Amino acid sequence: MSAPPPYAPDSSSNQGGDSQSDRCGNRPLEPDSHQAWVRLDAYDQSWYKPGRSKATILLWWLLQAVVFPLTPHASHGPRRWLLRQFGATVGKGVVIRPTARFTYPWNVSIGDHSWIGDDVVLYSLAQITIGQHCVISQKSYLCTGSHDIHDPRFGLVVAPVVIENGAWIATDCFVAPGVTVGANSVVGARSSVFKSLPSGQVCYGNPCRAVVPRRMTIAGQT
Helix, strand or coil: CCCCCCCCCCCCCCCCCHHHHHHHHCCCCCCCCCCCCCEEEHHCCCCCCCCCCHHHHHHHHHHHHHHHCCCCCCCCCHHHHHHHHHCEEEECCCCCCCEECCCCCCHHEECCEEEEECCCCCEEECEEEECCCCCCCCEEEEEEEECCCCCCCEEEEECEECCCCEEECCCCCCECCEEEEEEEEECCCCCCCCCEEECCEEEEEEEEEEEEECCCCCCCCC
């Protein structure tokens, strides 16, 4: 007889209950087990509320897929306007490229004169706050949603992301849920940020860490 899967309920201790934990089971895990440790058929995110109706969400995704790419590259005003109609807070002079993507714009706040580059993804299951004079460079991914790796049901977890004033997230960076990037810090290209970073630092790596203080000079001047 083969061994039961790692999360199979223990029938000897089950008194007839059919709770979610009973269905998933709670047996100790075998480190070398080739059985799945998760039960995706038990996944449930019904507790999560996206903040708008399904119809509004679908309308936004449709407009984002069709209208955004058709707007001229330098026509940031119409894109700012459309985001505001769906609840985003967008300051003056904000640059938003036509291939940027916003999952739920009502969870996004962007301060004055910040730039959102091409192919940036703002995965805004929770609030994403971008301060003034920030740069989010092309292909960067600001992520507010993930899954609990210790939960056999692969439970959804969400946490906000904050990019403080004057920070620069360079090309192709990943910023994890719950992270704050301090004011005026720079995150180097292709870094993965899993913990909050202090202000005024040059940071890079995987995992990203503060390396040296950021110094300011006028470009082209000695």
